[in-house]
Amino acid sequence: MERTAEENGLKKGPWTPEEDQKLVDCIQKYGHGSWKELPKLAGLNRCGKSCRLRWTNYLRPDIKRGAITDEEERVIIDLHAELGNKWSAIASYLPGRTDNEIKNFWNTRLKKKLLRNGIDPDTHMPRTHLDTLLPVLPQLLSCNSSRTHTWESVVRSQENAARLAKLLLVGNILQLLKSGTTVSPHLPMETISPSLGSALVMSRTPWDSLMMGLQSERFTPKAEFDTLTCQPSFKDALRPAFQNTMETDNMMDINSNKFWESSNMYTDFEVPDLVSASPVCLSTDQEPNNFTSPDEFSNPPTTSNAMEDILMDDEASNYYWKQVLDQATLSP
DNA sequence: AACAGCAACAACCGCAAATCG
């Protein structure tokens, strides 16, 4: 059993220039056939493990000094999307860079950079949490250009808001499924998004046109994210669906950029964490839903198959939901 | 000037795979 350096009375902590020199001299003279034996040969009061790390991460002559370049950054992002946290594998593509350096660079900079741009650093996909919708819903509901809100126009606004909610729901489900998380259609809606359940049941209108947008290849989340520029093209991904669902009369034109620019939806937007599909998250103390639905819609189903009730509500959408879920389940 | 907060980086630890006897 390996004992720690402390247990062996060996030195820990930062290396001194003298120690570095001893290590370099020793390796130049004898090589590093056995890291275990090397400290004795070099006259160092360090464990072999510490010597190896110091050599591979800092003293090796082929170490590339200086900041990681933009090009290297691009490579790291791409390889991470491909390989995950296989730092040594990623490092093998970047001559002179160590796995430790890349790992640190990822954890301290790239991770934050991706998060700032609304990208989940684990999945490299846009973070389409359903609750991102909530700040937008009031705007959707109030974006009628006319000052006089007819009941019909209000209902229509709400229908479109619900459509947006559903669209984001699909994106979230796809993301969860593709990331390997199992989502049962029998889970209550609150499991997926406690705050959005009531919003989703507001409208029970057919939304086949929404699905047309979804089915368009442009929706594929990964294809919509430029890993190099870290710019999610979330807007463009959603646009096809809205071209079909949004009415131009009394509604802000979804194509005019006015909505997107003012909604702050994907720029400088603080994107919350992905919701977990785990029943652990089935708490009732979630943030209150700041969306007030009309009375007739204010009783979201609470039974165990509530989600199924909602998603499979009408025949038109039933077929599409099954397709979407099947597709997502089959995807690697 | 002193302090707190934060980011960046170096180094350590634990575990698992590979190698050795």
Added chain:
DNA sequence: CCGATTTGCGGTTGTTGCTGT
């Protein structure tokens, strides 16, 4: 083949230096 030892990897922690108050 099997247990012990070594090596490699990834996650985490500790230290240092910078910046803002």
